Amino acid sequence: MGLPEQLLLSDLLRRQVRCDQGLERGAGVLAWMHPPVHRLLGWASRPSAFAQRRLVWRLDQLRGLGEQEVFVKGEPAETDAVTLERLPTLIDAALTGADDVPLGLVADAAVELRSGRILHYLVARSDPRLPGTSRWRLSPDRIVDQQPGRVFTALRGLDDLPVARASVRQQLLRRSRRWKEQVQEVGGRVEERLEGWLEEPPWPEAFREEIPWPERDRDPDPDPRDRYDGDPYPEQRYADDRDEPDPLEDWPEESEAPPEPPRQPPPEPPAPRRDRYRGREPHGDDDPWI
Secondary structure, eight states: OOOOSEEEHHHHHTSEEEOTTSOEEEEEEEEEEEGGGTEEEEEEEESOSSOOEEEEEEGGGEEEEOSSEEEEOSOOEEEEHHHHHTSOOOTTOEEEOGGGOEEEEEEEEEEETTTOBEEEEEEESSOTTSTTOOEEEEOGGGEEEEETTEEEEOOSOGGGSOEEEOOHHHHHHHHHHHHHHHHHHHHHHHHHHHHHHHHSOSSOGGGTTOOOSTTSOOOSSOOTTOSSTTOSOHHHHSTTTSSSOOTTTTSOOSSSOOOOOOOOOOOOOOOOOOOTTTSSOOOTTSOTTO
16 A cells, blocks of 8 residues: 555545545545646546535645555645636646647556655547557657647657557557568568579589580580481490390290190080980971970
C-alpha cells in the first residue's frame, strides 16, 4: 500500500478516496494543476452524484494506494463544480502540430509524486475514453505554446513521438512494417546470390580451358570399332569389354548339320468297335442312326 515514485493521473482519478477516519469521499473527477510550470497540485473528488459540492485534495495528502481506493490524511477544501471548471488544465486539450494541423488530444500525464512534476503527457489520436487506443509520450519541452483547451507543438505527426502504449491496430501495423522490411532484406540477399550464380559459369574449373569440339585434332589411329571418327575416349569406351569372352565362340558352325532323331514305328490302328445291340461287328453299310 506504499506510494510509487511515479503515477499516472488516470490511475489517481479512477479510485475512490478514503480519508483517515474511514469515510468514503467519492471518486476523483478532475486534476488540479499549474500548466505554466507543468506541475500537479492535487485533485478533486465528488462525494455525491447529485450534489454540486466538490472536495479538493492536495497531492501531499496522499498516503497510500489500493486496488480500488486511495488513502488520504487531513481535511479537504470544499468548492463547487463551477469554480473547478475555471481552473486551467491541459488534460483533454487539443494537440496541434506544425501548420495548425490537429494531431490528437492530451489524455493523461505521468506525475512524480514526491514533487508533483509532470514528466510527460500521454497523447491519444482519437477519443481517449475508447479502450485499447494508442498513447504517445509528449515531453513538456516539445510544447511551443499553450492556451485554454489547446496545446501547440512543431510536430509533423504523432509518429515523431515515442509510443508509450500501442493499440492492437498499431501493433499490427508495426509488425507488418517489420515483416515487410525482413522480406525485402531476404529478397535482396536472394537477388545478390542469383546474380553471383549467373556470373559464374556452371562447368568446373578444369573444363573452362578445354579446346572446343570442332577445333580438336582427329585421332590418327582410330579404333575400327568406334561408331564415329575422332572419339576422344576410345580406350575408356572399350576397356571393360576387351577381356570378356566372345559369346559366339561356342556356337556350332553352319556347315555342321544337327544329328537326326531316331525313327519310331508307326502307331497301330485301333480295334473296331463292337455293336452292342446287334451282337456282331459293325459293317460299313450299316446306318449309324439305327
